[in-house]
Amino acid sequence: MGAGLRTVILLSFVLAVGFLLIILSCALWQNWLPLLVALTFVLAPLPNAVFPHCCGADEYATSFEEGSGPVDFGRFITALIVITGFAFPIVLAHSEIINPKACAMSIVGGGLVYGTILAYAAAFKQENSEYD
């Protein structure tokens, strides 16, 4: 119980740092375009969460995960969104719309946010599977 609580506090702290970095990367240069990175990374785990439930029979889908189209499509979209989140600040910095420092900050912040989400999903996976 204590370990779980510590994990939650640590993860929320990392999440806050990630959002802080993204917002700083916007606010320091008065250019709010990198805020889209936060939106992208928040949206990234959504397809994996939604599409397995689109298969109809849930028991089949979760027990025999291989070979179902919607699950594959969800994973494809996830990879697409994650790469988009990393590519977007690089593209903006390349064409000198945002500062290179803002680009680095938003990438690090986005990575922290997405890593937090992944770590949260991995740390509390057992309760989920019990629930299923």
Next chain:
Amino acid sequence: MSLPRANYDPRRVCINPFPDFSLGTHRRTIGIYLAGALFAFGIWIFLDAAILSAHAKSPWGDKDQPAPIHVTFVDWVPGICSLLGYIVVNLIDKDRVKGEDGFGDSRAVWRARLILFIGFALMAGGLAGSVTVLVLKYVLGEYPEQFNYYGYANVTQSIALMLSAVILWIAQSTSSEYEYNLTL
């Protein structure tokens, strides 16, 4: 050659066996993630060129002289072809293309192969078109070196889309063989 041939396979052609690509049960998942990542990489490298062109400065740092060339609709056409081909290739039922006899009618197999051919032709056409744009518009145009990036990005996009389609196809068809072995 006193090495013991433990797993001698009479069908083998090469002496050295190919490394065993067994990533376990996650092979399909990894392949699909990789395909999505390549797809996004291809799209974004072209969008990067387009955005860079829209914000282009003059090559000599001179305010009066605008950039000599921009990304126009011509540059978008190969990417659109590749994207259409990508969609067509992935819409096909992969079991139909293999064409086992006695499984469905043969005309469906023929139609599936025709549509698959159209899809791959569209993707190859996109690749050829992007090379054409690179050569005709940028390399032969005698522009400064930095503007050739638009053309190279276009070619990279087409190659990435093609690789992504191939990886997706392989990743999705390995698992079906596995299923097939399981059911028999």
